[in-house]
Amino acid sequence: MSDPDLLSQKTLSTTQDDALAMDDISSGDESPSIGKRTYGEIKREPDMSYALAAASRPYVAPHEIQKWFHSMAEKEDGKMTAKELQQAFEIFQGRYFSDSSCKFVVRLFDLDQNGGLDIREFELLYYYIKQWVTAFNAYDKDHTGALDEKELNFALKHMDIHFSPEFIRYLIKRQNPNATKMTLDQYIVTCIQIQRYTDEFKQRDTEYTGHINVRYEDFLEMIMRCV
Template identity: 30%
Template sequence: MVSLEDMLHHPHRHKDMPHHRHKDMPHHPHRHKDMPHHLHGHKDMLQLSMHHHQTVDQDRSGRISSNELQTALMNNKMKQFNSETCRLMIGMFDKDSDGLIDMYEFSALWAYIQQWRQCFDSFDTDRSGNIDANELLKALHTFGYRLSHQFCQLIVRLFDRSSVNTIDFDDFIQVSVMLKNLTDKFRQKDTHQKGIVQLGYEEFLVMALDGR
């Protein structure tokens, strides 16, 4: 038997599993074939997105890869986004699963990053440019997760790339997306909503690795 606590490496009860996304958490994208909704009727925004797309599209293929995206994005320390966060975001907006995004998908991704920036800044209460365990705890509680301070300390330790007990903007996105993916996959198995599922060893590994 495996509980969500096992997937997240810290105990919490079923009532702690969020039932829906909190309003303060940026919307995860839906893979529509058409122009992203936020661009309809906004020529200035479309032109700005086209400009950014052309700048990021280094090989002029008309599509953007994870590597190209990484070279264009800077975190709060003016360093490139980590490759895993870029890979995750490309996968979220890549409707045909070829590892590349077109101009409209890029525009939706760009808006998504700006939403995360506002979210990150709202929880960076000491204006340090980073998120510590206390701020992460508040963020996750706001998103609807009832996780402990000890769990947040674990997350910070795992994602702290500078050994300063904080996580950067790009890692904050990665943590939030990964946590949502794991929770969604767990909920698919937890058909009776008891907070516990029965999994084989390989099934557990697939859920954990595929949720990253």
């Protein structure tokens, strides 16, 4: 992937056909392409190589990105903080993103690790936000602004990740035991975390058995690398 807007056609550039296909899932007819139990293959993390390579090129941000960035990054250092990103989501997307979700996203996209997003880093995030929102809206078939168990299960299967109904339920309820649906910010963070943990697991499960044996310290290292 050489450019952030050239994302996976399979997962991030979701079409209306994906939403319509949920009728087949609910009726018990799964597509053969998602019937095989596999690990996640679709990357939802930014392509770091693109951002690093872009740093050496003359840069002018598109107008819409400049509008987002300059209206929120009020400090003289030209960085967007997690709090400012949270405000931007509410103003430009009409969506509430939690403090923890915004801090997580900023930490992930802050490539130079200086505590905030410059306009280059924000552009990379911006493209992913648009794709995530498009995908989320397609999976949110009943237009409630959140994914229920069936919708979340369908979304993850299109990432080639197949979880049991019990684990799908756990993902929705892990932050709120009374929750029955997953919001957009939770969906984004969950997808990123699943991919990170899956990548760590795959490195140790070279035969794709679905089982690994790890020493205690290896387990801790695996967890800490993903946090």
